[in-house]
Amino acid sequence: MLHKLRSALAVLGILIGVTAVIWLVAMGEGVSFQAQQQIKDLGATSIIVRTIKPTEEANREAGGRTGIAYGLLREDYDRILTNVPAIRRAVPIREISREVRHGEFSLDAQLIGCSSDYFEINRLPIARGRAISDANLKNIDNVAVLAHEVAVRLFPIDDPLGRTIQIGTDFYVVVGVAVQRTSAAAIGGSFAARQYDRDVYIPLSTFRARIGDQVITIRGGAFQNETVELDQVTAVVGDIAAVDSSAEIIRELLGRYHKQTDYAVVVPKELLEQAEAMRLMFSVLLLLIAGISLLVGGIGIMNIMLATVTERTREIGIRRALGATKGEIVQQFLWETVVLSGTGGLLGVGIGFLCGPTVRVVRMGLARLLPEVWTNLPPAIRDLEPRLATWSIIAAFWISVVVGIVFGIYPARRAANMDPIEALRHE
Amino acid sequence: MNEPALPESAVVASVRNVTKVYRLGGHDVRALDGLSIDFRQGDFVAIMGSSGSGKSTLLNLLGCLDRPTTGQYFLGGHDVAALDDESLSRVRGRYLGFVFQSYNLIQQLSVVENIAVPLAYQRPQPPGGHELCLRLATLVGLAGRLDHRPSQLSGGQQQRVAIARALVNNPHVILADEPTGNLDTATSEEIMGLLDALNAAGRTIVMVTHESDIAARAKRVISLRDGRIASDVKN
Numbered sequence: 001m002l003h004k005l006r007s008a009l010a011v012l013g014i015l016i017g018v019t020a021v022i023w024l025v026a027m028g029e030g031v032s033f034q035a036q037q038q039i040k041d042l043g044a045t046s047i048i049v050r051t052i053k054p055t056e057e058a059n060r061e062a063g064g065r066t067g068i069a070y071g072l073l074r075e076d077y078d079r080i081l082t083n084v085p086a087i088r089r090a091v092p093i094r095e096i097s098r099e100v101r102h103g104e105f106s107l108d109a110q111l112i113g114c115s116s117d118y119f120e121i122n123r124l125p126i127a128r129g130r131a132i133s134d135a136n137l138k139n140i141d142n143v144a145v146l147a148h149e150v151a152v153r154l155f156p157i158d159d160p161l162g163r164t165i166q167i168g169t170d171f172y173v174v175v176g177v178a179v180q181r182t183s184a185a186a187i188g189g190s191f192a193a194r195q196y197d198r199d200v201y202i203p204l205s206t207f208r209a210r211i212g213d214q215v216i217t218i219r220g221g222a223f224q225n226e227t228v229e230l231d232q233v234t235a236v237v238g239d240i241a242a243v244d245s246s247a248e249i250i251r252e253l254l255g256r257y258h259k260q261t262d263y264a265v266v267v268p269k270e271l272l273e274q275a276e277a278m279r280l281m282f283s284v285l286l287l288l289i290a291g292i293s294l295l296v297g298g299i300g301i302m303n304i305m306l307a308t309v310t311e312r313t314r315e316i317g318i319r320r321a322l323g324a325t326k327g328e329i330v331q332q333f334l335w336e337t338v339v340l341s342g343t344g345g346l347l348g349v350g351i352g353f354l355c356g357p358t359v360r361v362v363r364m365g366l367a368r369l370l371p372e373v374w375t376n377l378p379p380a381i382r383d384l385e386p387r388l389a390t391w392s393i394i395a396a397f398w399i400s401v402v403v404g405i406v407f408g409i410y411p412a413r414r415a416a417n418m419d420p421i422e423a424l425r426h427e
Numbered sequence: 428m429n430e431p432a433l434p435e436s437a438v439v440a441s442v443r444n445v446t447k448v449y450r451l452g453g454h455d456v457r458a459l460d461g462l463s464i465d466f467r468q469g470d471f472v473a474i475m476g477s478s479g480s481g482k483s484t485l486l487n488l489l490g491c492l493d494r495p496t497t498g499q500y501f502l503g504g505h506d507v508a509a510l511d512d513e514s515l516s517r518v519r520g521r522y523l524g525f526v527f528q529s530y531n532l533i534q535q536l537s538v539v540e541n542i543a544v545p546l547a548y549q550r551p552q553p554p555g556g557h558e559l560c561l562r563l564a565t566l567v568g569l570a571g572r573l574d575h576r577p578s579q580l581s582g583g584q585q586q587r588v589a590i591a592r593a594l595v596n597n598p599h600v601i602l603a604d605e606p607t608g609n610l611d612t613a614t615s616e617e618i619m620g621l622l623d624a625l626n627a628a629g630r631t632i633v634m635v636t637h638e639s640d641i642a643a644r645a646k647r648v649i650s651l652r653d654g655r656i657a658s659d660v661k662n
């Protein structure tokens with residue numbers, strides 16, 4: 001190689017392209033893996049029906065100024081259970097934000113009224129103690145199960161089991177603590193992932209008795225009176241094949257009884273399929289980016305090789321005079337191009353392997369230097385763990401070699417097709 | 428390299444009735460006009476002539492870098508006038524050695540590597556190439572500069588490398604194009620001495636020159652004018 005710097009720059013072009021391919025694929029795979037995990041946590045055989053607060057306009061049309069009632073009704077829960085044959089069981093849920101206290105410790109928790117099936121259906125094992133029982137529901141007991149985080153915050157030293165916590169004016173006995181759990185996929189039209197670590201679970205019947213359906217909030221200086229019977233019904237069907245048809249029946253059923261769409265039917269299986277479709281789209285996009293960056297790299301290499309061919313015209317003439325055939329000249333220049341692009345490819349693969357550590361370092365640096373920016377980042381980015389895809393590494397390297405061949409052929413042929421007499425005269 | 432030595436008087440290269448016609452500015456120019464010459468084994472032929480006489484064209488034809496418009500060219504027992512590009516490349520690599528006025532060494536290669544270049548294009552690859560290159564470098568007096576680049580050598584030294592390179596494939600004919608054209612008198616004398624010695628050892632040399640004192644060192648001087656032989660004299 002005559003020009004080290006020039007060759008290095010050409011190599012750099014390919015290197016960046018290859019690295020970009022590997023990194024982007026790794027991050028894409030990481031994101032989609034995360035999304036799929038979260039959706040799987042929701043359960044592939046479940047159908048989630050969620051209450052959605054109607055828009056302001058719909059509110060005004062539907063009710064008085066002082067109070068509105070919307071969302072799923074206890075009747076809806078019964079209807080779903082009795083009218084959809086494939087449904088094995090369903091959990092009605094009511095939830096609200098409340099301050100939870102224990103002695104001097106307090107935190108804003110998500111209070112969730114649910115039935116005993118909740119923990120199993122949501123795959124939320126109890127770490128210590130027990131879940132809410134059917135007897136608790138029947139007796140309208142003041143008992144609570146704490147999420148791991150809540151237990152740690154309220155009982156930093158003591159064992160929470162058997163102790164009481166205060167919510168509003170009521171006291172609840174802690175009977176169990178759930179295991180620590182990561183957030184689940186966003187559902188019900190909200191893009192925020194469902195966080196489990198602020199939950200306090202109580203029997204649904206107790207929720208109704210102590211908190212009630214009516215919630216009064218102060219918004220913009222005015223009282224707002226909302227009546228909600230259920231926030232969510234999670235139904236589970238016995239057979240995954242029945243998910244789509246059951247969801248359809250639920251949509252029909254609810255559509256018949258609800259004048260406004262104050263609910264949403266979410267099917268994790270559909271989400272999974274959507275995520276898969278997204279992943280495919282993402283892959284196509286990545287291929288496009290990869291294609292462009294490698295194209296640019298290839299053009300860079302071709303540029304270098306064309307300059308090299310012109311510069312080495314004399315050498316080409318000499319080699320031709322001394323017995324080299326056109327094929328041998330093509331071979332020589334093609335080989336040089338492939339060595340350049342292949343070197344870029346190998347270095348790119350090397351840097352590609354640094355994707356994971358780099359992301360970790362950037363994450364750590366960001367968390368330490370710009371904590372505010374860091375906490376405002378969506379969890380999907382904060383928890384992003386790139387997953388190196390073997391195929392992308394192999395593909396990226398071979399593509400770099402192919403780029404060398406494709407973009408090397410023209411300069412090499414140009415070199416070979418020179419008239420040796422002319423080439424020998426070239427200054 | 429294992430070929431049987433040709434008898435002293437055998438014809439190693441021969442052109443028969445060759446013409447070369449170029450189209451220049453809409454009309455034909457006859458650079459060579461029915462030329463016939465035999466080159467015998469062990470001969471040292473100088474080709475002279477003013478510019479435009481056809482001597483460069485003849486050298487290109489003899490060097491298989493160009494094809495005649497009509498006529499035949501026998502080299503190594505074959506008519507090579509009508510061969511395709513690839514075959515001509517093989518013929519060059521097998522039967523011919525080149526010495527140029529401007530040396531034409533490859534700048535990024537060392538002395539030894541430059542000498543070895545023709546070997547890379549031999550099919551099949553001959554064994555013992557490196558030793559041969561070392562021997563030839565010693566023969567032309569550059570044993571101490573094997574790893575030097577052309578830019579580190581004087582003109583005379585570069586031309587010695589070129590001569591060694593022209594010998595490495597054991598050619599039937601060495602074609603020299605103004606081999607002393609870029610050299611001062613003393614160095615020219617050295618190079619001519621080297622060519623004389625090679626010729627004395629049996630090498631066939633065809634040399635194009637326009638200097639009559641250089642031409643006088645050859646055994647036979649052919650003068651061209653307008654693409655024809657003006658004179659053909661044995662010294």
